[in-house]
Amino acid sequence: MRKKFLKTTSFMLIMSLLVSLFVYAPTTVRAETSPRVGGSFYNYGEAMQKSILFYKANRLGDLPDNYVLPYRGDAAMTDGKDVGLDLTGGWADAGDGIKFTHPMSYAAGQLGWAVYEYRDAFEKSGQLDDILDEIKWATDFFIKAHPSPDVLYYMCGYEESDHSVWIPHELLDYKTDRKSFKVDSTTPGSDVAGQTAAALAIASIIFEPTDPEYAETCLTHAKQLFKFGDTYRGKNPLKTLYPSGGYLDDLAWGAIWLYIKTQDATYLEKAKSILPVTVLGGQHTHCWDDVSYGAALKIAQAGRDESYAAMVEKNLDYWMPGTGIKYTPGGLAWLSQWGSLRYATTAAFLAFVWSDDKTIGTASKKQTYHDFAERQINYALGDNPRGGSYEVGFGVDAPEHPHHRTAHGSWTSMLNVPTFHRHILYGALVGGPSSDDSWKDDIKDYTLNEVATDYNAGFVGCLAKMYSMYGGNPLENWPKAEDFRSPQDNLTEYFTRGWIIYEGYGKLKVMFQINNRSAWPATMKDKMSTRYYMDLSEIFEAGGTVDDVQLTLEDSQGAKLIGLKQYKDNIYYFTVDFTGTQIMPAEWEMCEKDATVQIEYKNGVGSNENDWSYQNISGPPDFDAVSFAGMSKYIPVYDNGKLLWGEEPAGKEPEVMYGDINNDGNIDAIDFALLKKILMGDTSGNVNLTAADFNKDGDINAIDYAALKSYLQRG
Template identity: 75%
Template sequence: MKKIRGKVALKKFSRAITVMLVASLMSSLFVSGQKTQAADLPRAGEAYYNYGEAMQKAILFYKANRLGDLPDDYILPYRSDAAMNDGKDVGLDLTGGWADAGDGIKFTHPMSYAAGQLGWAVYEYRDAFKKSGQLDDILDEIKWATDFFIKAHPSPDVLYYMCGYNDSDHSVWVAHEMLDYMTDRKSFVLDSSTPGSDVAGQTAACLAIASLIFEETDPEYAATCLKHAEEIFAFGDKYRGKNPLNVLYPSGGYIDDLAWGATWLYIKTGDSSYLDKAKEILPATKLGGGHTHCWDDVSYGAGIKIAQLTHDDAYEAMVEKNLDFWQPSGGITYTPGGLAWLSPWGSLRYASTAAFLAFVWSDDETVGTPSKKAAYRAFAERQINYALGDNPRGGSYEVGFGENAPVHPHHRTAHGSWTSQLTSPTFHRHILYGALVGGPSSDDSWKDDIKDYTLNEVATDYNAGFVGSLAKMYDMYGGDPLENWPQPEDFRDPQDNITEYFCRGWIIYEGYGNLRLMFQLNNRSSWPPTMKDKLSVRYYMDLSELFEAGKGLDDVQITLEESQGAKLIGLKQYKDNIYYFTVDFSGTQIMPAEWEMCEKDATVSIKYKDSNIGSSKNDWSYQTLSGPPDYDALSFKGLTPYIPVYDNGVLLWGEEPLSGTITPTPSVTPTPTPTNLGITYGDLNEDGKINSIDFALLRCELLGIAHAKINLSAADVNVDGKVNSLDFAVLRKYLLGMVASLP
């Protein structure tokens, strides 16, 4: 989930701006009305962290959000091809690009901002990326985005601005690899009748920046980027208007985007008409002081570049008015711990991007007020050091870096749920290296909670300014990136190492030569998440006693009683007197997406005609079986490696029979069903029926979604005094006809 991440209305202060020349000489500062000792503030002036490692990891984050066709040997083993149907609804290939944040929607507007911001960092600090060995990596990430923008611009007056949408995407919590199966990846277009100058201006700027930074390494690609940049800018300028998106990313306007695009086209081409247009639509008088560069307002970046290009006093004054606002006495709220705090949504995103602007301005000796440069640079260093650990909690806000870093970012693929729930599993199955989380509240408080998408959201635009600021920190203070990194993940639940695919089995009934079993085939894959539609399980039997008594295969009857899409393949010889039957789910999609999809059940009856001869206790697959069934989709109860799982006939998990004697395991008598206590179990809305409406209401209750009033007592369908996932599973099986009755 995510809320609108637009501009935050801030109170303007009509007071004189006072900036100290050397911040380290200040004995105290008054921050948001509170006195804070200088010693308590984030540090500046020296190397306090490994900035090379922090930058390396911050760039890697973008690989975690890639969509499209990924290499088989992808650097992140938990990622694979995703959103491969993008554009099919309009007859185009719109695959590629980045998922926006912890969700799976692809937005051209914030994506072009993020890629353009990374490109600006390369433009300013290329040598830092080259020296650290990260230049190829960041260029590769930028190209992944710009390749998508080129696809999204199939003709001069057409630009696609979104794949997927809020109502569909945010209805599930599944890995990016499951998007095509679980969400509607509808494509949305801008054209002459549906303008979007904000998206067009931002995309044109990104491609113009790309044409600059790829000149050295790929001149042909640079020329392609420029061609599309000019066409997209002309389209946005000709058909002016805001894009129609009114959720998640409602644009505040488009003048800043067009000015941003025109400015970079001038830098690339030298065509003065672009610079003239930028100045015309964004005069210095329109530049404000109370925000910073971000996806929805690039006027601050445009103002800096126009000032650097023209040395116009009016633009220079407005740039410094904005940078002064971010100083401790300039009007911005400061947390007690020293973070320049603009908004509850992505507070570190704003601070780290304001830091980047301060670095760029203080580096340029040809513009601005020289006496202010030291304070601007010190401000920028402190904000980055705050994010890396110089804060009251003494912890990093970059996942996988430094001390006490976040481990529960709001990111569906890193979490790795197989039930579409933020609470299952309770841990993240993958480390989302390099992601900058939203950041603390204005009092420095923060909680590492996956459900908190205000403070613990991650996004491609969050990391963009952060990467550029880290490049400058590396340029000043160094710090070696890690070698031979990343290594294979070492944060897996001990049991999870072997249980991406597995079978759970239970005895439903046993006696008088009869054995009734329930098989539950599970797909909890996460390295990477994968849909499987050729899975099967085998039950291995030892028929020695049958053959020794002169009986044959006709004297044992195997029957598939009920299943979710399975068919039974009868007995086949494995070796000697060991035979097996197969419960084959081929043709049924099983995937780590929701309870109904990550597991499929089948009930099989084994019956010997002569109960005095036939026995299952020496069967290889009988080992460890017990009862009754456990319907909790989160547990591993009933897991048995002796009922192996196969993918298209190839052993995927489990153990096939070995030579030697099998020690029988005593069976457990199933627990009797509780008696009905006068409640109509399953009829949550008390309409006299037990149907899909009750099922949906129980799902909403478990997910914490508001719904009509229900009878919670009726929801406790397994009568254990609790309403939880067990009840959900039992009710599901009842509606599917797999459970004959409820209590």
């Protein structure tokens, strides 16, 4: 959750000061009262590299194979199905899982603007392909979301459903309603249409050198969206978590970028008429809900218009020390407690762009604007009273608890389980400190510690500028899979907990609890099972048989009991099979499932003490979904018949009955039908793919089909 703006009352200010006494006590304090300027104080190449990578953590949709973030998987794959469209892709907005076209198009457009201004820096640092890839991930979604000239989908998911759970993005489809919302000619949304038109117009410029065909596609959609927003004017009235404050700024933003791309003077005049100079020069800055500041800057540059230039400088002057905006004691230009750093770093980006242009504006002010921008970025990277970075995974004392559900990796839908983040959310710029420089690294504090795609957008461009001036090498051969794992995360993802409920008089009653606490990535499993391995030597030595062991499934949360099968020699196992039951790290009731099995020996002959799976189990049960009590590696977990976790007797792989695809102990016509389905690409249901490789050559193909058919014909 994040808010656009919140007024500060005197009471809140007093409370903030009191709270700050108990907030983070710095271990390293800079002596300066203002951030440094004019030198290479940080590795800006690394900071930029990581700030771009953050966007990959918020991707939704069908992620590429061998994805660079091993803790991320496909997510929100049902987006658009409710309206018969494919609306997958794009970015989740912030620490939640809702997809908003409006702030997403702002972020994509802002990243594109950074490439437009500082393309050489991205190219020299080796980051150009990466940032273009991220922008395209968003613009691909905008193209999907614009299925016809007068329709634009602006949201997938919504607050009441999404914010009722704290789950990884990979589980959104299972636990939230991914409803789709649109604007059209009867329900206008000039704000979101104008902003999206701008993002696509910028994309049409920056993709022209590398992919002219895609650039042309983006331009077509940009023109249609601008026309739609301009024709059916009005602010999007439908329910959205972040309602827009207006729409004229968005239309002007779209118009000026269409002019820059096409050089059609009609767009420049349209931008000026929509956003006249008389309404400019305010005290906010460029952000998702007010792009008039960026629009004014580009109008001034594109038209060499000194009247607009004066308004650009009026706004920038407000951000300079001692002229208007509040400054923290440590030197941060502080606009709002909601994402204070995103405002400061975006104002810094505008200051950089304006100071770079020596052909318009007041020459004597350019260096002041430039120095302001450097100081704001250096503050974010560590030049602040606590001496710590606000970019996750970069620098000293960086945040470790950003308000981000997937990075946290809870399996109970709780912000305090686990107490640490299982993944490092590299590159994310957290909201930032309060007006007194105080800040707490607390996942629950979404005011100061939320992250968002629009928070990073201006920051990325500023880092590109800092790199162009001072260098700093991006990390080589980075990242690796292990880089994303929190040092505290040695947690097992899948396991079985076992407890003895009753033992005596030839009976053993065991409760099995199968657990899915996956986070690499979080995954729903519906073919999980667990096995109990028994040694029946004493029964056979007494002249008994397997039939002397009676198994009874008692209490169960969706399991079925599959009777004894031989593993090796006198070792047998039974299976507690949860196939068909969804088990996922979403909440207590879903991350674990229980079943109780009673083992009884006829005539009292038999003992469990020599059973492989009897080791380390005890009682009573511990139903705490946070605890790992009762976890036993000797009661292995399987996924569709394949060992997922645990140890089997003597480390031996289970013997496979090749051809018994449904694991019922027989090879028959049912297995033949299942093999035919597998060859047609359908692996759903309870199928053992290992057993489907009938000729054991490592492939499942027509040869297996012919061999199994011949086997069955022989009887």
